[in-house]
Amino acid sequence: MGLAGRAILAAALSMPILETARAETVPESAVISYKYLDYQESQLGEDRIGVKARAWSVLLPFAGDWSVQATYTKDAVSGASPRFWSKAAASMRDNREAKDISVTRYFSHDTLTIGASLSDENDYRSEGFSFAGTHSTEDKNTTFNYGFAVTNDDISSNGLQENKRKVDWALGITQILTSKDIVQLTVTDVQGKGYFTDPYKLFDLRPDSRHQNTAQVRWNHFIEGSDATLRLSYRYYTDSWSIKAHTLGVEYVQPLPGGWVLTPSLRVHDQSAAEFYVNPADFPWTATYSSLDQRLSAFGARTYGFKVSKTFDANWTVDVKYEKYLQRSGWRLFGQGSPDIDPFDAKMFQLGVSYRF
Amino acid sequence: MSDTPFRFNFSAMGSPCELLICADSRAKAELAAEAGVAEVKRIEHKYSRYRPDSLVSAINARAGSGEWSEFDNETAWLLNFADTLYSNSEGLFDITSGVLRRVWNFDKALIPSLAALEAVLPLIAWSRVEIKNKAIRLPEAGMEIDFGGFGKEYAADSAAVALQKKGIAHGYVNLGGDIRVIGPQPGDSSPWKMAIQDPRQRDEIVATIPVFQGGLATSGDYEKYFEHDGRRYCHVMNPKTGVPVSYWQSVSIVAPLAIVAGSCSTITMLMEEKGGDWMKKSGFSYLGISNDGNRVSS
Numbered sequence: 001m002g003l004a005g006r007a008i009l010a011a012a013l014s015m016p017i018l019e020t021a022r023a024e025t026v027p028e029s030a031v032i033s034y035k036y037l038d039y040q041e042s043q044l045g046e047d048r049i050g051v052k053a054r055a056w057s058v059l060l061p062f063a064g065d066w067s068v069q070a071t072y073t074k075d076a077v078s079g080a081s082p083r084f085w086s087k088a089a090a091s092m093r094d095n096r097e098a099k100d101i102s103v104t105r106y107f108s109h110d111t112l113t114i115g116a117s118l119s120d121e122n123d124y125r126s127e128g129f130s131f132a133g134t135h136s137t138e139d140k141n142t143t144f145n146y147g148f149a150v151t152n153d154d155i156s157s158n159g160l161q162e163n164k165r166k167v168d169w170a171l172g173i174t175q176i177l178t179s180k181d182i183v184q185l186t187v188t189d190v191q192g193k194g195y196f197t198d199p200y201k202l203f204d205l206r207p208d209s210r211h212q213n214t215a216q217v218r219w220n221h222f223i224e225g226s227d228a229t230l231r232l233s234y235r236y237y238t239d240s241w242s243i244k245a246h247t248l249g250v251e252y253v254q255p256l257p258g259g260w261v262l263t264p265s266l267r268v269h270d271q272s273a274a275e276f277y278v279n280p281a282d283f284p285w286t287a288t289y290s291s292l293d294q295r296l297s298a299f300g301a302r303t304y305g306f307k308v309s310k311t312f313d314a315n316w317t318v319d320v321k322y323e324k325y326l327q328r329s330g331w332r333l334f335g336q337g338s339p340d341i342d343p344f345d346a347k348m349f350q351l352g353v354s355y356r357f
Numbered sequence: 358m359s360d361t362p363f364r365f366n367f368s369a370m371g372s373p374c375e376l377l378i379c380a381d382s383r384a385k386a387e388l389a390a391e392a393g394v395a396e397v398k399r400i401e402h403k404y405s406r407y408r409p410d411s412l413v414s415a416i417n418a419r420a421g422s423g424e425w426s427e428f429d430n431e432t433a434w435l436l437n438f439a440d441t442l443y444s445n446s447e448g449l450f451d452i453t454s455g456v457l458r459r460v461w462n463f464d465k466a467l468i469p470s471l472a473a474l475e476a477v478l479p480l481i482a483w484s485r486v487e488i489k490n491k492a493i494r495l496p497e498a499g500m501e502i503d504f505g506g507f508g509k510e511y512a513a514d515s516a517a518v519a520l521q522k523k524g525i526a527h528g529y530v531n532l533g534g535d536i537r538v539i540g541p542q543p544g545d546s547s548p549w550k551m552a553i554q555d556p557r558q559r560d561e562i563v564a565t566i567p568v569f570q571g572g573l574a575t576s577g578d579y580e581k582y583f584e585h586d587g588r589r590y591c592h593v594m595n596p597k598t599g600v601p602v603s604y605w606q607s608v609s610i611v612a613p614l615a616i617v618a619g620s621c622s623t624i625t626m627l628m629e630e631k632g633g634d635w636m637k638k639s640g641f642s643y644l645g646i647s648n649d650g651n652r653v654s655s
Contacts (some may be wrong), residue, residue, distance in 0.1 A: 004639060008639075
């Protein structure tokens with residue numbers, strides 16, 4: 001090779017971006033994002049719990065094989081707890097601050113992530129530590145993921161000093177099936193010990209341990225012609241409080257010219273009641289544990305959602321999402337709903353902006 | 358599982374672009390394509406001289422003001438590469454020569470006056486561009502730099518790497534004829550057969566070049582040109598005289614990277630009759646068609 005050709009080739013090959021491919025992809029650009037969420041529950045036309053949350057997060061690749069992600073969330077909770085019987089609980093207001101950070105290292109077929117989180121409000125402090133990883137096969141068709149997390153919560157309310165600890169495991173496998181289909185199976189196991197009782201609820205006394213398991217299957221199907229993706233999911237949930245739940249989700253992701261993406265979604269949920277859930281009408285109840293929390297009751301629920309996102313300049317993405325949640329005792333798919341509960345609704349509005357650079 | 362080719366068309370950098378991605382699933386090809394297109398757009402966004410918010414526009418806007426413009430590692434590398442091209446082409450490949458566009462109007466097919474040419478020639482001076490500590494400044498108002506001479510090829514290489522990072526081993530990136538092949542055809546590992554356009558008959562193919570992997574780029578006098586008094590004036594111009602080159606109709610080069618193939622084919626065009634020797638000495642495969650229609654190839 002001539003001198004000039006060699007010099008030009010040598011100069012070209014010194015370019016870091018043209019290095020041989022690395023299998024597990026480090027994010028190539030940094031992303032800053034902001035999310036605003038407005039959640040409002042209502043029952044019989046009256047507002048219950050409302051949450052307004054703001055979250056700032058940043059994802060930063062560094063040193064070639066690493067990335068760091070950090071999120072700061074500030075939310076304000078206000079309103080009254082869902083009503084039971086027909087009385088509303090005392091009104092409340094609280095602010096919460098949460099921070100989490102995680103660092104990921106990318107290897108040829110693996111990624112490893114460690115993370116820490118801290119959440120603070122005036123009567124509740126939660127600290128967590130997590131470890132997670134992925135492993136892909138040579139052909140990248142199969143990816144295994146695993147995760148482990150521990151959380152410690154300290155509750156101090158009205159002279160109460162309590163503690164709760166959770167150990168969380170997750171295992172999953174993602175398989176590219178055909179040219180248009182990807183499936184994912186994930187199982188989780190959460191062992192919790194400590195204070196589960198809600199200090200703000202009347203007649204609430206819960207067992208001091210909870211063991212939760214979920215199994216989830218997700219299936220993404222690409223629809224040729226329309227370039228859309230159909231996302232189906234089913235989750236089975238069971239816990240040591242005797243709640244069994246089924247959740248079916250459908251999302252249809254339709255990209256349109258000009259960087260628009262429309263995503264209508266529907267989620268259908270069915271659950272049985274916790275063994276210590278008591279029907280307010282049966283007062284006085286005599287069992288050791290009791291709760292009137294309607295999240296522990298037997299019900300059916302539907303969530304209707306619609307999301308619109310638009311990408312500008314390939315760097316800015318703005319998305320707006322609206323969800324309406326409707327919970328009814330009479331909407332159970334399997335079995336009877338808990339009696340005497342008023343219909344319970346919630347709506348969620350979310351605005352997100354992200355910038356990549 | 359055997360890989361199937363999936364084709365994705367898009368437009369970027371003023372050209373029709375194509376990604377040919379072999380994958381065992383549409384989903385996987387899609388994911389890779391997304392990353393490849395994003396990489397091309399990223400480079401276009403960052404370096405386009407047509408975008409007022411690009412780095413290049415910012416540098417050019419400060420020409421003659423004495424102000425420095427800071428740049429990042431990627432830009433440092435591109436500037437270093439530009440310098441290598443300059444010193445290995447007897448100063449013919451000069452990224453400050455874009456100022457000639459001000460006097461050569463291809464839409465109106467007008468030959469500029471000697472006075473107009475003489476006014477811009479002093480602004481073409483890579484050797485006068487000042488670079489220190491990751492900052493650059495152009496000493497004279499009106500000077501400009503642009504990476505148009507190899508930006509598309511660089512984007513083809515970078516997009517190919519983005520596809521490889523998504524696990525793609527077979528396929529190619531084609532940005533308006535600047536091609537980077539990732540790996541041969543799946544199955545029998547045969548090369549991709551790349552068609553070279555006839556420089557005088559738009560829809561005819563003058564040759565097909567087999568490429569297993571690496572870059573293939575073609576420079577020609579037919580992409581942008583006008584004719585006047587029986588002479589063809591093309592967009593590749595000698596930075597010393599300010600006049601379009603005329604010896605080659607087209608030069609195609611195959612090299613390990615598209616950016617190398619593209620720069621070498623442009624240098625060959627700029628070297629005119631000496632280009633044949635230069636191309637031969639470069640050591641890369643080539644196919645040149647001179648203005649009398651004669652072909653030279655390795």
